[in-house]
Amino acid sequence: MTNQHISPISIIGLGPMGTALAETLLAHNHSVTVWNRTPGRADALVEKGARPAESSAVAIAASPISIVCLSDYDAVWQVLEPAGAAVSGRALVNLTSGTPNEARAVQDWVTARGAGYLDGAIMVRRRWSAIRNRCSFTAVRVRSSMPTG
Numbered sequence: 739m740t741n742q743h744i745s746p747i748s749i750i751g752l753g754p755m756g757t758a759l760a761e762t763l764l765a766h767n768h769s770v771t772v773w774n775r776t777p778g779r780a781d782a783l784v785e786k787g788a789r790p791a792e793s794s795a796v797a798i799a800a801s802p803i804s805i806v807c808l809s810d811y812d813a814v815w816q817v818l819e820p821a822g823a824a825v826s827g828r829a830l831v832n833l834t835s836g837t838p839n840e841a842r843a844v845q846d847w848v849t850a851r852g853a854g855y856l857d858g859a860i861m862v863r864r865r866w867s868a869i870r871n872r873c874s875f876t877a878v879r880v881r882s883s884m885p886t887g
């Protein structure tokens with residue numbers, strides 16, 4: 739079986755959740771590009787096969803889908819605004835915790851650049867092992883506007 743159907747994915751933000759997402763995707767043979775404000779947090783993932791990006795814009799440009807997982811929406815804006823040109827034609831999945839209004843504001847900004855947007859949240863169990871195994875894209879609370887073409 740080939741891996742031609744497995745999409746490259748970029749992860750923006752390598753806190754515990756972003757790191758767990760990247761590890762899960764690598765374990766399922768995705769090509770994973772990672773970016774974090776503090777570069778050293780990518781090192782362990784690079785040893786496992788992730789590709790480090792020098793900026794959030796480079797990470798977003800590297801994959802058709804990028805998962806954004808930052809501490810809050812202030813961080814999301816600080817990361818996305820300098821990367822505006824790279825967002826065009828891509829799809830962003832934002833799993834950063836926030837309010838529906840915060841999510842809609844980012845959705846409007848992203849879709850205005852011809853990109854798809856899905857806002858969701860991460861739900862985890864208490865134990866760290868469970869976080870690594872069960873980190874999932876659930877509890878989507880804002881409509882999806884992913885491109886259909």
Ligand SMILES: NC(=O)c1ccc[n+]([C@@H]2O[C@H](COP(=O)([O-])OP(=O)(O)OC[C@H]3O[C@@H](n4cnc5c(N)ncnc54)[C@H](OP(=O)(O)O)[C@@H]3O)[C@@H](O)[C@H]2O)c1
Pocket residue numbers: 750751752753754755756757774775776779807808809810812813816817833834835836860861862
């Ligand atoms: N941890 C959990 O158990 C848990 C469970 C459910 C949901 N969540 C949600 O998942 C999201 C991520 O949580 P997390 O625990 O993985 O990490 P976190 O500690 O909440 O977020 C840290 C990440 O945000 C980045 N960041 C913060 N401010 C930034 C800025 N101004 N510019 C660029 N990057 C910035 C950090 O970069 P640096 O490394 O450079 O500081 C790091 O990558 C949060 O919204 C959280 O509420 C977390």
